[in-house]
Amino acid sequence: MTIAFTICSINYLAQARTxxxxxxxxxxxxxxxxxxxxxxxxxxxxxxxxxxxxxxxxDKIEIRDFQEMCARYNITELNTAVKxxxxxxxxxxxxxxxxxxxxxxxxxxxxxxxxxxxxxAKHNAVLTPHINTPINDRLTPNELHHLNTGVxxxxxxxxxxxxxxxxxxxxxxxxxxxxxxxDLCNGLFVDQNWMNFLPVFVPNTHIERNPGYNAxxxxxxxxxxxQRDGHWYVNEENPLIFFHYSGYDPAKxxxxxxxxxxxxLSRRTDLTALFKLYKDSLIGNGNAYYRQFPCSYIxxxxxxxxxxxxxxxxxxxxxxxxxxxxx
Numbered sequence: 197m198t199i200a201f202t203i204c205s206i207n208y209l210a211q212a213r214t215x216x217x218x219x220x221x222x223x224x225x226x227x228x229x230x231x232x233x234x235x236x237x238x239x240x241x242x243x244x245x246x247x248x249x250x251x252x253x254x255d256k257i258e259i260r261d262f263q264e265m266c267a268r269y270n271i272t273e274l275n276t277a278v279k280x281x282x283x284x285x286x287x288x289x290x291x292x293x294x295x296x297x298x299x300x301x302x303x304x305x306x307x308x309x310x311x312x313x314x315x316x317a318k319h320n321a322v323l324t325p326h327i328n329t330p331i332n333d334r335l336t337p338n339e340l341h342h343l344n345t346g347v348x349x350x351x352x353x354x355x356x357x358x359x360x361x362x363x364x365x366x367x368x369x370x371x372x373x374x375x376x377x378x379d380l381c382n383g384l385f386v387d388q389n390w391m392n393f394l395p396v397f398v399p400n401t402h403i404e405r406n407p408g409y410n411a412x413x414x415x416x417x418x419x420x421x422x423q424r425d426g427h428w429y430v431n432e433e434n435p436l437i438f439f440h441y442s443g444y445d446p447a448k449x450x451x452x453x454x455x456x457x458x459x460x461l462s463r464r465t466d467l468t469a470l471f472k473l474y475k476d477s478l479i480g481n482g483n484a485y486y487r488q489f490p491c492s493y494i495x496x497x498x499x500x501x502x503x504x505x506x507x508x509x510x511x512x513x514x515x516x517x518x519x520x521x522x523x
Contacts, residue, residue, distance in 0.1 A: 198295040198313060199286050202303075203231040203275050205491040206239070209247055210483035211301035216249045217477070218305040218438075226309070227293075231257075231282045233275050235492045245482045254278060254493070257285040265373060266493045274493060276350070276386040277376035280368040287357060300351035304474060305438045306428055307408070312354060312437070319402035320361050321394060322354040324410040329418045335458040337414050344380050346388030348403075351440050352410050353391065364398050407431055412440035413453040421466045428470070439470060446475040446483055 200219055204212045212230045219228050230251045241247075254262070259281050269277055279298060286296045295316045299305070315322050326349050331338045337345075355361045368390060377384045395401040407419050407430045421436065422429050428436035443453030452461045452471070461467060 197290070197292045198226045198297065198309075199229065199290060199293045200226050200297045200299060201229040201231055201282060201286065202299050202301045203233060203279060203282060204301045205232070205234040205271060205275065205493075206489040207487050207491065208301050209245075209486045210478045210481040213247055213249065213481040214474070214477040215299055215301055215303050215305070216247075217481070218303075222305050223308055226297075227290075229286075231278065233271075233278060233491065233493065234489075239489070242485070245485050252282075252285070257281055261373070268374070269376065270378075271491050271494045273376050273378060273386055274491075277372040279350070279387055280365045280372060283355060283365050284362075284369065287355075287362070293357070295354060295356050297354040298350075298352065299438070300440060300442070302441045302444065303351065303438050304441070304477070307435050307437045309437065311406075312404075312409075315402050315404065316354055316356040319400050320356055320358050320398050321364075321401045322404050323348045323391065323394060323401060324352055324404050325349070326414045327418065328405050328407065328415070331417055333458070336456055337458075342414070345385040346391060348388065348391050348394075349410055349412070349414070349440070350386075350388045350391055351412070351442065352438070353394075360398055360400075364394065367397070406434060406437070408434040408437040410438065410440050411436060412442050413456045413459065414442075416459055416464070416467075421470060423469065439474075441471070441474050444471065444474065446478045449475050 200223075202212050202215055209230070216228050216230070219226055228249055230247065230249050231254065232251045233254045235253060235255065236251070259265070259278065265277055266274060283296055283298070286293060295313065297309075297312070312322060325347055326337075326342045327339075355365070368387075371390050372387055375384055375390075376386050378386060383389060395403065407415070411419050411421075411430060419430050422432060430436050441453075443455040445451065445454065449471070450461055452459055452464070452467070461471060
């Protein structure tokens with residue numbers, strides 16, 4: 197049996213439902229779960245927005261010192277920090293599962309993952325690099341950005357059941373318990389830089405370079421898309437397995453991704469139908485509705501006393517600057 201899961205808070209359930217719908221249509225034999233970094237206590241969804249996919253709330257997987265992680269991390273950091281703990285949970289509680297696959301919620305799966313399963317039958321793990329070929333400009337993101345944020349994109353990672361993987365995932369848990377931060381100056385970008393060690397610590401890791409896997413804004417310089425007979429292809433000949441719509445907001449449908457400045461949707465007409473499909477799916481699955489729910493585990497950052505003092509000390513200076521600017 198193969199398990200696929202995603203992780204999100206309630207505010208991202210439209211994305212998770214869209215991913216689940218795509219897996220159900222293309223891979224009905226794969227069991228899909230939503231790891232919910234939130235609580236459903238006191239939450240009553242309107243009937244149209246009650247997800248049909250099983251949701252496993254984060255407090256059910258018994259992460260040691262989880263409340264300390266909540267205090268340490270913002271919502272992005274927390275949602276990525278719990279990833280290895282969910283792998284441990286699924287391998288422990290579903291002994292019949294030979295493979296466990298993680299997908300970010302902002303992904304659509306377009307094809308059966310038959311070849312991925314074959315890879316997992318021969319390899320301990322499967323990763324996809326951000327890029328397969330060099331980038332010939334200085335726009336964002338380029339190779340330097342990927343050195344800062346990780347060679348591999350952790351919107352996808354797959355493990356087969358093995359003791360070697362258990363040891364790696366346990367090590368990964370301890371790293372993310374404390375060091376799943378967006379802190380580029382200290383070499384940290386949530387969970388991604390830690391995954392640079394997977395092919396080193398687990399040599400039987402497969403680096404999947406097929407351009408049909410994890411197509412996204414960061415590798416569009418090397419990938420174009422066509423549709424034939426109802427199926428999508430990458431670079432004319434590779435079936436599109438899954439597309440990662442990272443940084444896309446259906447409320448701003450003309451912006452391909454808020455994290456890049458290399459491509460405009462208006463100039464990449466090969467992407468028009470792919471992004472319309474995603475926009476319509478998110479709207480239909482209640483994106484605006486779920487966005488109203490704040491994550492119950494993330495509290496507003498406290499205003500420290502020294503910050504208040506500094507604010508008031510700066511007020512006369514700011515007043516003087518304002519007067520000078522009007523002269």
